[in-house]
Amino acid sequence: MSTPVTEPATDAAASAPQPLTMAGALNAALRDAMAEDDRVVVYGEDVGPLGGVFRVTDGLQAAFGEDRVWDSPLAESGIVGTAVGMAMYGLRPVVEMQFDAFSYPAFEQIVSHVAKMRNRTKGRVSLPMVIRIPCAGAIGGVEHHSDSSEAYWAATPGLTVVMPSNPADAYSMLREAIDSDDPVVFMEPKSRYWSKAELALPVRTAPMNRAEVVREGTDVTLIGYGPTVRTALDAAAAAESEGLSIEVVDLRSLSPFDDETVGASLRKTSRAAVIHEAAQFGGYGAEVAARLTERNFFHLAAPILRITGYDIPYPSPKLEEHYLPTPDRVLEALASWEWDLA
Amino acid sequence: MSLNVEHHEPRVLPSEKPIRLLDNAGHALRGRETGGFELPPVERLLDLYRRMVVARRFDVQVTALTKQGRLATYPSAYGQEACEIGVVSAITADDWLFPTYRDSIALLTRGLEPGEILQSFRGDWHNGWDQHEHRTAAMATPLATQALHAVGLAHAARLRSDPIVTLAYLGDGATSEGDAHEAFNFAAVWQTPTVFLVQNNQFAISTPIARQTHATTLADKAVGYGMPGYHVDGNDVAAMFAVATAAVDRARSGGGPTLIEGLTYRIESHTNSDDPTRYRAARDVEHWKRRDPIERLEKYLVSEGALTDDVRTAIAEAGEALAARTRDAMSVSPELDPLELFDHVYATPRTALAEQRAALEAELAAHSEHAREEVAAR
Numbered sequence: 001m002s003t004p005v006t007e008p009a010t011d012a013a014a015s016a017p018q019p020l021t022m023a024g025a026l027n028a029a030l031r032d033a034m035a036e037d038d039r040v041v042v043y044g045e046d047v048g049p050l051g052g053v054f055r056v057t058d059g060l061q062a063a064f065g066e067d068r069v070w071d072s073p074l075a076e077s078g079i080v081g082t083a084v085g086m087a088m089y090g091l092r093p094v095v096e097m098q099f100d101a102f103s104y105p106a107f108e109q110i111v112s113h114v115a116k117m118r119n120r121t122k123g124r125v126s127l128p129m130v131i132r133i134p135c136a137g138a139i140g141g142v143e144h145h146s147d148s149s150e151a152y153w154a155a156t157p158g159l160t161v162v163m164p165s166n167p168a169d170a171y172s173m174l175r176e177a178i179d180s181d182d183p184v185v186f187m188e189p190k191s192r193y194w195s196k197a198e199l200a201l202p203v204r205t206a207p208m209n210r211a212e213v214v215r216e217g218t219d220v221t222l223i224g225y226g227p228t229v230r231t232a233l234d235a236a237a238a239a240e241s242e243g244l245s246i247e248v249v250d251l252r253s254l255s256p257f258d259d260e261t262v263g264a265s266l267r268k269t270s271r272a273a274v275i276h277e278a279a280q281f282g283g284y285g286a287e288v289a290a291r292l293t294e295r296n297f298f299h300l301a302a303p304i305l306r307i308t309g310y311d312i313p314y315p316s317p318k319l320e321e322h323y324l325p326t327p328d329r330v331l332e333a334l335a336s337w338e339w340d341l342a
Numbered sequence: 343m344s345l346n347v348e349h350h351e352p353r354v355l356p357s358e359k360p361i362r363l364l365d366n367a368g369h370a371l372r373g374r375e376t377g378g379f380e381l382p383p384v385e386r387l388l389d390l391y392r393r394m395v396v397a398r399r400f401d402v403q404v405t406a407l408t409k410q411g412r413l414a415t416y417p418s419a420y421g422q423e424a425c426e427i428g429v430v431s432a433i434t435a436d437d438w439l440f441p442t443y444r445d446s447i448a449l450l451t452r453g454l455e456p457g458e459i460l461q462s463f464r465g466d467w468h469n470g471w472d473q474h475e476h477r478t479a480a481m482a483t484p485l486a487t488q489a490l491h492a493v494g495l496a497h498a499a500r501l502r503s504d505p506i507v508t509l510a511y512l513g514d515g516a517t518s519e520g521d522a523h524e525a526f527n528f529a530a531v532w533q534t535p536t537v538f539l540v541q542n543n544q545f546a547i548s549t550p551i552a553r554q555t556h557a558t559t560l561a562d563k564a565v566g567y568g569m570p571g572y573h574v575d576g577n578d579v580a581a582m583f584a585v586a587t588a589a590v591d592r593a594r595s596g597g598g599p600t601l602i603e604g605l606t607y608r609i610e611s612h613t614n615s616d617d618p619t620r621y622r623a624a625r626d627v628e629h630w631k632r633r634d635p636i637e638r639l640e641k642y643l644v645s646e647g648a649l650t651d652d653v654r655t656a657i658a659e660a661g662e663a664l665a666a667r668t669r670d671a672m673s674v675s676p677e678l679d680p681l682e683l684f685d686h687v688y689a690t691p692r693t694a695l696a697e698q699r700a701a702l703e704a705e706l707a708a709h710s711e712h713a714r715e716e717v718a719a720r
Contacts (some may be wrong), residue, residue, distance in 0.1 A: 257694065
């Protein structure tokens with residue numbers, strides 16, 4: 001885990017440590033950001049009285065009123081497209097896409113406008129907005145509720161794409177995303193919404209554009225983000241008993257990619273594997289493997305592996321366990337290397 | 343402000359016959375055809391006339407420059423001056439315009455210079471003006487996407503109690519896009535101070551309006567969203583201005599959005615790379631040329647004695663002066679710095695992008711070194 005540090009001076013007085021889920025930490029981040037900056041508005045589908053389908057916006061409308069938090073019509077392009085206009089006018093909209101697969105109607109607005117506005121206006125118009133996307137699977141969701149869309153966003157210049165893996169980062173990174181002058185696609189791994197941590201708010205962790213070594217090791221670097229950080233940590237714990245020392249890096253930011261932190265870990269261990277739920281072909285892991293290889297080839301003892309979902313549409317709930325990368329599958333993959341040649 | 347405004351327009355379809363204040367012979371109309379709108383005062387009409395004539399001179403000049411290869415492309419609005427100028431003239435300098443790529447001449451009314459307007463068509467940079475200075479968004483190329491920006495900006499202004507109006511221009515083809523639907527719906531649900539102008543020039547590149555919609559008029563669509571819709575003669579600038587002014591006033595006073603359809607015709611090709619002979623008859627174009635919006639208003643102004651020789655001369659001179667400024671602006675090629683490509687992608691600097699910038703910088707240096715050596719060798 002990243003080491004949380006509290007910052008008593010800048011935010012409201014730090015609370016006593018309390019158990020908080022990731023959903024709760026995100027809610028607290030929105031609440032604190034809205035209290036601090038009246039330019040922050042929150043809208044999307046069912047984010048008002050319901051508090052969002054994952055309850056991330058729970059209680060915000062009651063606290064801040066309908067001019068700050070409201071239910072929009074059910075149309076994702078409309079949500080993001082209107083956020084463009086609001087950000088142009090100086091607001092800092094935080095919009096919710098409900099599920100990865102429902103964000104696709106907003107694809108054109110995000111790729112053609114959100115990502116490009118700063119560039120096409122030579123920096124005169126920034127779009128400080130946060131597009132929150134509950135992402136990935138492992139929650140028994142029916143069709144279209146478990147996609148992993150990160151590669152689409154990460155492949156788009158102009159977007160900042162981050163994905164926290166734990167409650168402390170969720171709070172800290174969302175605050176930072178809202179404060180950023182760049183548009184941020186903020187991906188929230190659904191399966192981690194209910195993970196808990198003892199947190200004293202307001203908590204600030206490392207800057208959101210940095211990866212973090214969340215477990216030190218000497219033999220292998222496992223690279224995960226969002227839900228697969230847990231997978232990597234579980235695999236590392238299991239491997240320890242077999243005498244394999246695994247280092248785990250939580251990417252946290254997918255765009256930009258923290259070459260420095262990840263490269264340093266790889267040069268230490270000389271072996272790496274990247275884990276994600278999304279399909280392998282053209283997936284984010286391909287970029288990770290390619291750029292690490294380009295920059296560190298002569299430090300490598302083995303090819304960088306991608307341990308990912310299969311190249312198939314996300315399965316139905318009863319079959320998803322066979323699709324998702326598990327700690328066992330990770331260890332099997334590591335065993336495929338020619339270890340004797342090391 | 344409540345976001346749950348109880349607001350119901352009468353469920354009346356716009357008239358199938360477009361609202362018109364001046365007929366094609368330049369006679370002022372009375373009765374049903376006017377839709378109850380008043381003819382604007384003659385001084386206003388004279389101002390609109392002047393703007394239309396100057397705009398056309400600009401449009402013709404830019405089309406010529408494009409054929410000479412000075413611009414990469416130019417979507418002309420020849421024949422659409424009544425829509426372009428009439429509606430944008432109904433908003434103030436504090437209001438915002440969200441144009442498409444065909445709306446260059448409307449930007450003249452917003453005070454933009456030819457060099458700013460045409461920067462993207464020349465291929466220098468994607469957007470050539472300060473959006474906030476002119477309260478004019480960048481021209482949108484992806485159809486109807488800008489309509490949502492107009493709705494969002496209007497909503498933000500309303501949340502801040504700023505009494506501004508946003509004006510979104512769309513074409514007939516764009517009304518088939520999902521974003522047009524979403525923009526109309528968001529605007530109506532949120533009751534934003536937004537006016538949508540749909541310029542029905544009857545072609546989306548080559549596809550005629552009959553293949554775009556089965557609705558009797560595009561203004562009909564407004565009814566389904568719970569906002570007023572007006573079907574207007576888009577070659578009658580008096581009508582376009584009167585209807586737009588009413589819509590802008592209504593929006594500014596909290597009455598919500600309006601959809602205006604201006605029925606007009608695209609006289610020129612879609613862009614210089616289009617070939618309209620493949621999809622429409624010359625006689626159709628001639629038919630619409632005889633319904634020219636400038637000639638119509640000119641006839642009226644002459645009959646009112648408002649168009650003296652002095653005024654005509656002054657307007658012609660203003661047109662020539664703008665054409666000359668346009669030629670001048672397009673005859674100099676600004677020095678483009680390839681390294682600037684990296685400067686405005688993110689507010690937060692990125693290491694990897696700095697590396698790519700350095701790589702291009704080294705490549706450029708190597709090229710110029712190579713060029714120096716070649717010169718020296720000769």
